[in-house]
Amino acid sequence: MTADSVPATIEHLLRELAPQVLGAVARRHGDFQAAEDAVQEALIAAAAQWPADGVPRNPRGWLYHVALRRLTDHLRGEMARRRREDAVASQVWADWAFVPPPDAEVGVDGDDTLVLLFMCCHPALTPASAIALTLRAVGGLTTAQIAAAFLVPEATMAQRISRAKASIKSSGVPFEMPSAAERAERLKSVLHVLYLLFSEGYASSTGPQLHRADLSDEAIRLARTLHVLLPNDAEVAGLLALMLLTDARRAARTGPHGELIPLDEQDRALWNRAMIVEGVALVSDALSRGAVGPYQLQAAIAAVHDEAERADDTDWPQILALYGVLERTSDNPVVTLNRVIAAAMVKGPEAGLELLKALDDDPRMRGHYRLDAVRAHLYERAGDPARAIAHYRAAAERTASIPERDYLTLKAAGLSVERTAD
Structure with missing residues (x-):
């Protein structure tokens, strides 16, 4: 194909x-x-x-x-x-x-892709296996891409997907559209699938392109459909809001040659204001309903970023507080990494570097390029170019995304030139 x-x-x-x-x-x-x-x-x-x-x-x-x-x-x-x-x-x-x-x-009735989402989140599977299988079937993601999303080796993920298919077949539970009650039980896994599908589309983990619009657009479409079906579910609304508020920046994330442009350097005039307005309205309504879930919190963080007219206007203390709440509700080292970034913006790079040490012993982050990339950025801000260069280069070697690799390599090269000039 x-x-x-x-x-x-x-x-x-x-x-x-x-x-x-x-x-x-x-x-x-x-x-x-x-x-x-x-x-x-x-x-x-x-x-x-x-x-x-x-x-x-x-x-x-x-x-x-x-x-x-x-x-x-x-x-x-x-x-x-x-x-x-x-x-x-x-x-x-x-x-x-x-x-x-x-x-x-x-x-067939309804949206068959959405039907497939609920079917793949089968009761015979653990949530992790169901999500992995669905990303393969619905998103067409490679085993390597799914493994990257789960922070596990590719071989481990291949075995997980194979076992998931075998489990469905041997369970005797029909592979069919679940009842309304069963759909409610599977909703959490479905939302996670859509989140990971969007994430892979917005920031592709492999290949020459920074993002795959086909994946992120399809995730948004399915989230919209789900929101129409479940208009009173605050987490469904939160997930849709998160996607809109994040995807609103798409046009500003790359330069004329597809090169990565970080958030603080983006031309915010290119951001999609209609998507921002819609996303803010969705998350504001969802947060007003009481119980707050992880997608609503992430959408609230995205809204704080999007509502700042300039990078310097970003309300980092509010973002740090939101990440603190999010971290208490989830066991995800990437959330912790993002909280460290926010803490560094509020308290200084030295504080961020100290907090990063807690992630060094987490097997899910050991050797992950993002840990090196964040450490490099903080060393650069702290005025330690030698260590920054070393970690930028290490991060560039570990990422499978060509735009990210090029960006990290250029950061290291730029610091090397500055050191030579000094």
Whole structure:
């Protein structure tokens, strides 16, 4: 699907349609692994045929048709091998064998990508495994990207995803759209998936681009849909607000050649004011309802940043206080790292460097490029260019994001030039 011969427009369309088709096929068939294999075969067929034959009038229906044909072939082979000739098996076969015409609209209700989100957050799985599987199925993220989001080795994540598929199959619990009560139980995992999907789109962990707009846009779209379905859920509103307030800065985050521009150097005139207004309204309403969750807190922090007309106007004491509350509600070293940055802005870089020591013993952050990057920035602010250079270089070696690597390398080079000039 990603071969060089596939035009970018077709590749983008296939990425967009993949989770929608998988959701429809999985709902119909009930076997996630078989559905995933069939959809993958359909995507490969489309990548081979569409560049030469043209995109069909209904590409989603085409993919759905081909995937079901693959399932039909699979089922036919299974039935022949197992010699299931009883009446029940025959009726099951009749149900599965029906396939709509290639250009027919697929007869499913609602948003199949959102359906797939809830289906993947299966009761047979731990929350972490459900989230990992959903990021793979819905977001199309690589195992390496998912591993980076969870701060675990790639091999560990590959095993986790494989076990998740096996657990669903062996559990006996149908792979289908859950009831309203079951959806409520799975909502926390669904929100986490959308958060990680957006995060990977906004700041891609690998590759030549700083962000993947297809992922962040899809996460926002799904969050909007979920907010329409659950308008009174404060955390759903908080997550949507967080996405809007963060994505509002997208146009200012890169220069003319795709280079990274840090928050304090961005041209705030490029920020999307309509998204900021909408995001602030959402989080303000959510916070007024009483119980405050992590997405509302993160949205509130984003709102403080977005409402500052200049970087120097940022209310860092308020941000530090919000991170303090957020840290008490979560066990996430990245939250602690962000609190350290806020503390350094309020109390000075030396205070930040002292607080960073607590993260050195956290196995989830050991060797993570962000720890080196923050330490380098604080050493630079503290007037210690030699240590800053060493940590900028270490961070550049550890990140898989080319824009981040280039930015960190340039920071180290700039400090080296300044030292030479002195």
